[in-house]
Amino acid sequence: MEHLLVIDYETDAERKRIDSAIERFRSKLEIHREKGVIIRLGGDDIEEFLQDLYARLEKGRENVRIYASEEYTSTIDEISETIVYETGIETESVRKFTRFLLNKMNASYEGVTNGIESYSVYTRKGRASIGTRFTTQDNGTKVVITITGFGNVVPFVTNKIDEDLHTFLEESR
Structure with missing residues (x-):
């Protein structure tokens, strides 16, 4: 057909x-x-x-x-993956590093809605949307990053962010 x-x-x-x-x-x-x-x-x-x-x-x-x-x-739906970290590092330091990381990936800043910073990134696997939320807690910061897109781009971007952010948080302790 x-x-x-x-x-x-x-x-x-x-x-x-x-x-x-x-x-x-x-x-x-x-x-x-x-x-x-x-x-x-x-x-x-x-x-x-x-x-x-x-x-x-x-x-x-x-x-x-x-x-x-x-x-x-089409029956193909967008997929999402979420990374959640809780750390003793102050919120602004984590926010700055995450922005640096997204900038390094050439992600474009799209704005803030309800406390969630939105970005889009184009990779060799396709386009993904990224939402970041930073919440200050008594013992540090909670980071929630959601990656949304179609196909292999979601796990590709998720793994890249997770690997780099995990390394930063471990080395900053």
Whole structure:
């Protein structure tokens, strides 16, 4: 069965990531990059439109392929992993190191909502969203970091952050 994908993208960088995904799967799937114009037509009577279209094309109907389609709903859901640490180190020190770590990963800061700092990061495995929350406690700091995305990017980013943060917290004792 063939599927027609219409993918909207916002930036040239995003288009390049789409091209990269196509190249990675070209040997596993029959992938054909279409040339020309992709149009979605709604309605039952498209014959008048097609007649007008064929009349305007140099080769008439020869270069026009028409597929009946219905929207496909993917069953793939985002996955999340959460890292939780409790440490005797003061909150601001842990926050600064975590920001340094995310900056080192080229994560982009997106803002704060309800005390959770949000970031996004692009890796060779894909894009992930990262939320960080730091809570000051009587005996130190509680750190909660949640990584959300699709596929292998979530465990990849989780392991990287967990490894570096764990090392920092152990060495700072």
